[in-house]
Amino acid sequence: MPPEPPASEPPASEPPPPSGPDLRLVPAALATWAVTLLGLHTGWLPATLTAILLTATAVTAACLLPRPRKPTHPATPAPASTPHAPTPPRRSHSRRLLRHRLAAATLTTCALAGAAAIGIALRTHATATHPLHALAERGATATLTGTVTGDPRPMRTPAYGGRPTNSNGTVLTLDLESAHATGDQLSTGGTVLLLALHDSWSAVSPGQRLRTTGKLAPARPGDLTAAVLRVHNAPELLGTPPFWQRAATHIRTGLRQASAVLPSDQAGLLPSLVVGDTTTLAPRVVADFRAAGLSHLLAVSGTNLAIVCGAVLLLCQALRAGPRTATAAAALALLGFVILARPQPSVLRAAVMAAIGLYALTSGRERAAIPALAGTITILLLADPELAGDLGFLLSVLATTALVLLAPRWSDNLRQRGVPGGLAEALAIPAAAHLFTAPVVVGMTGELSLTAILANLLAAPVVALATVLGVLAAVLSVIHPGAAELLVHVTGPAMWWLVTVAHHAAAVPMSTLPWPSGAGGAFLLIGVLLVLALLLRRRRFRVLFLAAALLAILVLVPIRVLRPGWPLPGWAVVACDVGQGDAIVLATADPGRAVLIDTGPDPIAITACLRDLDIDRIPLLVLTHLHADHIGGLAEVLAEHAVGAVGISSVQQPPWAVKEIRRVTGAAGVPLVELHPGTSTTWPALTVDILGPRSPTALGATGERASGTALNDASLVIRAHTTAGRVLLTGDIELAGQADLLADKGSELSADILKVPHHGSRYSLPRFLATVRPRVALISVGADNDYGHPSPLILDTLHTQGTQVLRTDQDGDLAIAPSPQGPVISRHGKEKSRTPR
Structure with a gap:
């Protein structure tokens, strides 16, 4: 029987491709992203230093890349009779391959990130040294010519006394061609953000060349725009946009x-x-x-x-x-x-x-x-x-x-x-x-x-x-x-x-x-998800997790439905968290029916608050005065609720606000009525009396424009009799308006609950607060506002006289209900205010 031939080694083959995803370019993308963020937020000098470091690292990695070897002739195969032919060593080959891959990945990552660092350094340097940058720091006036990029966007940052968020305020981006300021023509190039308050800007199309004049302001940090231009006039259009636009x-x-x-x-x-x-x-x-x-x-x-x-x-x-x-x-x-x-x-x-x-x-x-x-x-x-x-x-x-x-x-x-x-x-x-x-x-x-x-x-x-x-x-x-x-x-x-x-x-x-919001909350959730992902790999924990989730659904949801934490049962007064503005809800004895005083600046915030309270009928909606932080949500409230009438003061200024209110109430088919001191209206469990303003003629029935302070003092002042006690709602009255009320009403102004005038500004008389002497003070105010509201002086005065102070910027929506021991307070939804900051 002939001897069996020895088993030969299988021919060498290429290693099979990895089964997982190809992640070789991921480090380069992440490094590029990190370097770009660094340059945006720290400026051109750190970005330049980073570019130098990454370039040096890329050069080093290129030097470490193994050079390709010259091909060598294969060795003569061992005779078939050799029982044990030596196998070529593979460990050194694997090490060379690993070194090669590591050096190649480092080279790719550092080269791309270095290019990003160079690019962001050049961009941030050009922005920091742009001629408009220095002029913006001084608030100079400039005339700019350029091309609009992107669609006009509604302005979402309402200013005190300005137009509401759903007005014709417009934000655009302009690619500069030329700029004139202080009588000189400046170098061209760069990008400027336009904040336009003229109606015609909303009709501007992308690709439109135009010229406009306005006041410069600095751009926000981390932005590559040279400056911000505040515009109050119509644009001068230069030609037409491209046909495709x-x-x-x-x-x-x-x-x-x-x-x-x-x-x-x-x-x-x-x-x-x-x-x-x-x-x-x-x-x-x-x-x-x-x-x-x-x-x-x-x-x-x-x-x-x-x-x-x-x-x-x-x-x-x-x-x-x-x-x-x-x-x-x-x-x-x-x-x-x-x-x-x-x-x-x-x-x-x-x-x-x-x-x-x-x-x-x-x-x-x-x-x-x-x-x-x-x-x-x-x-x-x-x-x-x-x-x-x-x-x-x-x-x-x-x-x-x-x-x-x-x-x-x-x-x-x-x-x-x-x-x-x-x-x-x-x-x-x-x-x-x-x-x-x-x-x-x-x-x-x-x-x-x-x-x-x-x-x-x-x-x-x-x-x-x-x-x-x-x-x-x-x-x-x-x-x-x-x-x-x-x-x-x-x-x-x-x-x-x-x-x-x-x-x-x-x-x-x-x-x-x-x-928790912000970066801390994001990383906390990432940690929780990673822990759950590790634990859910075990079958026993998966069963426990599903059982716990099912138990929570079966127990917590019915409790929430049958005994909700919000709204507070039997509530009489709610101050809605609408940011820097006012919106007060007064309950009647009929479920789903309430009187609303002001609508705040943000339609989303006020409609969310009313929906949470299950309000669908508003027999009377009162606008204490016509500033944007009190009327911004009017159109949305009218669209979503059955409103009996909208009441305003006899002082109908500013003109743009009057025009807007008449338009939206007319479109909704809701009557617009004037409310005067001495007017009183009653519903089950609620009576509303109008106390002020006492001297509206001071603003002139001649139609002349009034100052912001004069319009504040013309606010409707309301006394409401509720199940939680007497409530004094003061709009934004300041020193003169408070003095008028004191002279006319005196001790009749005392109340259990006070809506503090003008978001707690320092323009409140200590004598006025002492006369009202409320048990609870509501301050409707936006978090991190630019006006210094509420004033520490007012807070100290209220605390000194033993008043419990509640603030929407810290407590969210605030509800007050009656009890034998006094007002019961409930807070809702202040992990983050509904109003965008």
Whole structure:
């Protein structure tokens, strides 16, 4: 029997590719991001030093890269008769390979981060040395010529006595061409932020060249704009925007007009969902979507672009078009949508992220998607460094990372457990995106949404259909408006469903969990999620966790529904936390019916407060005076509640406010009445008496403009008899108004509860406070306001006379209810005020 030939060694082969995601470009993207942030917030000198250090490190890494060896002839194979042929050593080869990879990764990371450091150093140096920067420090006046980039945005920072947040105040960005100040022409280039208070600015289109004059102010830290220009006049237009911008504006306007056939909340939602046009979006819808975790639907994101491109690809597939034709069609659709939604940085970012997401989902190549995402982040940060500090950019990156890294695995796991494929993806995608973005959202809002995943799951089925139909309606609106309106009607049920889901998700008891805001709260949530992820790997802990969650749902939710912590049972007075402004609610004996005194500056804050109190009928809404911090929420309150009448003082100034109030009350069909001292109105368990102003004629019935102080002293002063005692509501009266009341009413001003005049400003008479001598003082004031409210002098005076002081900036919404022992106080929702800071 011949001897059996010895078993030969299997031929050497290349090592199999790693099964995990390809993370080689991730360190470079993170380093680029960190370096750009450093330069934005510390200036050009630290960025320059960082660039030098990174360049030196990159050179060192390049020197350490092993040189390629010359090919050598393979050794003569050992004879077949040799029983044990020596195997070539592999350890030294593995070490060389590891050294090579480490040096290559270090070189790539340091080279890209060094390029980012050089770029941000140059940008921050150009901003710091820009001629307008020094002039802005002195508040100089300048005439600027440039091109508008992006759509005008409503101004969201109401000033005391100025226009409300939903007025025609506009924010724009201008790319400078030339600047004139102090009689000299300055060097061109750079970017300026325009704060315009003239009505005509809201109609300016992106790409429009214009000239304007205003007063310069410094830009905020971490911003690459040279200065801020405050403008009070109309712009001088120079020519027309490019044709594609004009076409996009025409289409967007057509979509808004076609959407008007839907109810108001749905009509504003459709343009926002489709092209990010929030012009007609109702504030109550914004509040509901924010609380429900659906706010990403109100802006152009990668989801919008992915839906449009996906629809084009499906159409090409149905027409049996080839791969190249389908790719070209999708690319054209992407380009057209970017133009329609405006080619500003946020839209360009969304376009890139959508392309990556589509590539990951259609190809299933996770290993290729992560390098593409990391490379895209790096390129975008090099092109636009300000994205490094943009929370929208961070949320988009995190959501895309969840889409390509985590969602496919979760979806596969669910399918392996018997969940149908479509349902598995519908569950995995919103859950993964919410998990990755939750720390950032918590840091921004101070609230952790417990209904976001469910709300996104319920909303997802109609988003794609509504987006595609909305884009078609937008295009048809310039060809055949009737056909566009028909398509909008078809989207009506989808819009109703989205509004309904958001409203009910926001109204679920305990739908949000208070959480520390800021970076600390974000890192705390990350730590909690990491600990849970480690513990949930054990089956025993998973069972305990699910049992605890189920027990909490079965016990806490019914308790919350049957015995809610808010509103306080039997409440008589509530001071709503509306930021720097006033909004006081007086209860009647009828559930759901209350009198409202002022509406604050922010429509979202006041409507959220009234909804929490379950108020749907307001027989009388009183505006003590017509400053923005008291009337800003009027239009939204009228739109959402049944209001019997709106009462104002006989002093009807400033003119813009009177015009706005007459417009919104007329549109709502609510009568506007004048209230005079001596007027008294009674409801069950509530009587309202008007005490002041005593001398309104001092402001002149001639129509002359009054000063801010004179308008404050013309505030309606109200005495309310409630179940919790007598309440004195003083508007913003100052020294003269308080002196008039003391002279006219004297000891009749005593009250159990005082709404402290003018947010606790120092312009209050100690004699007035001593005469009222309340048991409880309510101060409606915004956190970190610029006016020094409330004054320490007023606080000391109130504390000295034994008054309990309550502040909305520290306590949130404040409710007072009667009891045999005196007023009972309840606080609500002050983890973070509802009003944006």
